[in-house]
Amino acid sequence: MRRWLGPVLAGLIVAAATTAAVIHFLPYSLMNVAIERLGQGGINRMSYGNLATPARQPVVRPSPDLAYSSCPYDLSAGPLAIDVTPVPGRYSSLSVFDAATDVIFVRNDVEAGGKPYRIIVAREGQAVPAGAEVIRTGHDKGIALIRLLLKDPAEIGALDAARRQSSCRVVTNPK
Amino acid sequence: MKSWHRYAIAVAGGLAVGLGAAWALTGNGFGDGGIHNGPWSTSLGYGTKATDALTRARVARGGLLALPAKETVYWSAKTDASGAPLDGDCRYSLSGTALDARWWSVTIYDAAGYLVANPANRWSVNGANVALDAKGEWRVTVAPDKPADGAWLPGTKGQPFHLTLRMYNPGQDFRADPAKAALPRIVKKGC
Numbered sequence: 001m002r003r004w005l006g007p008v009l010a011g012l013i014v015a016a017a018t019t020a021a022v023i024h025f026l027p028y029s030l031m032n033v034a035i036e037r038l039g040q041g042g043i044n045r046m047s048y049g050n051l052a053t054p055a056r057q058p059v060v061r062p063s064p065d066l067a068y069s070s071c072p073y074d075l076s077a078g079p080l081a082i083d084v085t086p087v088p089g090r091y092s093s094l095s096v097f098d099a100a101t102d103v104i105f106v107r108n109d110v111e112a113g114g115k116p117y118r119i120i121v122a123r124e125g126q127a128v129p130a131g132a133e134v135i136r137t138g139h140d141k142g143i144a145l146i147r148l149l150l151k152d153p154a155e156i157g158a159l160d161a162a163r164r165q166s167s168c169r170v171v172t173n174p175k
Numbered sequence: 176m177k178s179w180h181r182y183a184i185a186v187a188g189g190l191a192v193g194l195g196a197a198w199a200l201t202g203n204g205f206g207d208g209g210i211h212n213g214p215w216s217t218s219l220g221y222g223t224k225a226t227d228a229l230t231r232a233r234v235a236r237g238g239l240l241a242l243p244a245k246e247t248v249y250w251s252a253k254t255d256a257s258g259a260p261l262d263g264d265c266r267y268s269l270s271g272t273a274l275d276a277r278w279w280s281v282t283i284y285d286a287a288g289y290l291v292a293n294p295a296n297r298w299s300v301n302g303a304n305v306a307l308d309a310k311g312e313w314r315v316t317v318a319p320d321k322p323a324d325g326a327w328l329p330g331t332k333g334q335p336f337h338l339t340l341r342m343y344n345p346g347q348d349f350r351a352d353p354a355k356a357a358l359p360r361i362v363k364k365g366c
Contacts, residue, residue: 004181011185011192018193019200023228027235029204034239052290059239060288061339064298065280091343093280095242101235106246108344145240149278149343151303 027101035141038074044080045165046071048160051153057096063147067156070143071168075137078170079122082105082144085165086114091149094166096121099139117134129171144168201232203230212354214258214361215250215340219353237288248276248353250340253286255361261338263291263331265366266318269300269338271359272311277344278302281359282335283317291336293329295321300328316364 035056041047048069052062056103062068073080084094086109093108096119105119120132120143128134150156189246208210218230234241249351254260255267269281280301285291290298304312305326316322317338331335340359349356352365 003178004185007178007181007185010182011189012310014186014189015193015196019197022194022197023201023232026197026232030235030239053296054290057289060236061177061238061282061284062290063280063302063341064290065282093242094244095240095246097240101231101239103243106243108246110344135189147242149226151301 035072038070067148069146086115209233214252219244270314275349276342
């Protein structure tokens, strides 16, 4: 039996290390999958997704009450500018998630005073336009998501034009 | 058996155990986040930098792109008021008063967190589409077949289901003590 002592100890160490590694890296790989799925319309641009149904569920636990617009981003080409125009009289929010799935920014329509605003997402050290409101991040990739509340799915017809006023793009000339 | 054989077996076993343990530990999704209120449970740490690696991995699996608690509190229920698992073939009464939030909704998912097709194309009820009675209460029947009267949230025929309650911009009273807040009741009426 004593000949198994070393191997069993090695096995336990491998098990513990595997568990820790999977738990650490799982959010990154799930974020990559989400970027892939939400990025069908292109990276660094806003996609105005259809409402969630059983046939269309790009991420787990989608809310059928929300119109999601998503901007999967990659800052390696430069900072990202997100322009948000809240829809009057109803809940909406912009949230920005980094590659580790952490939320690095949230603002809802009330906090924005119902007014349009621009946010720049940039890596540490990247040049940004003077006077801009900037979120710094340690990761290149992530997803910016706009949620718009619908009281009824049928409302999307009337609200689609309003939500399309929000957009995102790479800042090509930050000076 | 040679020594390296024993090491190979142990390391392979360790890898399998480690993968299985990680999968089991991260599989709780939105449930069991530490704060309990009847059949509902939540964590107020979702989506923030302060979240530990395990909570982050659980949320990534169970609710990727979830908002932090000041914006939205996500409650999950996998059982009814008596503690029995929610069964898509049974009939439940889901009821409550107006919730302390700017807006709320209850959505029905399968056990993995996905919407399931139903003839009514309805997967949620929310504060804007439930009717309050004289006592200020709303009531919805969760069942595989449409009830004779009242609001209906179609059940997931032939499989268990989970409910997710979203409270957007929850009120200060609620945030002060979420475990004591009045949340919707889930009572089984029959199968």
